[in-house]
Amino acid sequence: MSQKKQKNNEPIEVRSDVSDLHIEQRSQSDTNSRTIVGYAAKFERWSDPIMGWFKEQIARGAFSETDVDDVIMCFNHDVNSILARTTSGTLKLTTDDIGLRFEFDAPDTTLGNDILELVRRGDISKCSFKFKVDKDQWRYADEENGLEYDERTIEHISKVIDVSLVVFPAYKDTEASVRELEERKAEWLKSQEPQSVTLNTSSRDRLLQFLNLKNL
Numbered sequence: 001m002s003q004k005k006q007k008n009n010e011p012i013e014v015r016s017d018v019s020d021l022h023i024e025q026r027s028q029s030d031t032n033s034r035t036i037v038g039y040a041a042k043f044e045r046w047s048d049p050i051m052g053w054f055k056e057q058i059a060r061g062a063f064s065e066t067d068v069d070d071v072i073m074c075f076n077h078d079v080n081s082i083l084a085r086t087t088s089g090t091l092k093l094t095t096d097d098i099g100l101r102f103e104f105d106a107p108d109t110t111l112g113n114d115i116l117e118l119v120r121r122g123d124i125s126k127c128s129f130k131f132k133v134d135k136d137q138w139r140y141a142d143e144e145n146g147l148e149y150d151e152r153t154i155e156h157i158s159k160v161i162d163v164s165l166v167v168f169p170a171y172k173d174t175e176a177s178v179r180e181l182e183e184r185k186a187e188w189l190k191s192q193e194p195q196s197v198t199l200n201t202s203s204r205d206r207l208l209q210f211l212n213l214k215n216l
Helices: 111-119 178-190 201-214
Strands: 012-018 035-042 052-056 072-075 078-085 091-096 099-105 126-139 150-165
Touching: 012 201, 035 111, 035 126, 035 150, 078 099, 078 111, 078 150, 091 150, 126 178
Parallel strands: 052 150, 072 150
Antiparallel strands: 012 126, 035 099, 072 078, 091 099, 126 150
């Protein structure tokens, strides 16, 4: 995964999902391993409905040239509960056929030892990540395609801010406001030929209302 500087105007988004989180043992006798591995994101998996009106998936290649210069691993997205960091080499982020994979050794701290034990017991088995999107594509629900929700495909993530072990994940969680996401939809729509996008009445009305508000 290469590194790329990004614009700073993209909203920060947060997504969580069930992860293949586990302690990695190099051999059957390696019962004292402190290496925790898992996936912060998985490719081509549709989410549950987000904010009640769209679903999304992450495309393969979305992490190509993503800025991962300084990413922290923490607990519940608390920067005061840091476990590892890419700048120090204690956090490793890679992409494979499944998605964005992380690996780190739990530090020999009170938090690190607690997290290690909770992961071993299975009390913590999920993770989340904060990121910025600079390219996405939308498909609008209408009667012809039979979609119940609009669909968003994230084609490129410009920056990963943190990866976090979490107690209660919810893939639908986001810090990007409805207005910001509607603006991304509007920008994408403007870039398309008129005949290439079909909107149902509710989607069209919602988008036109947003554009009218934006132009006031």
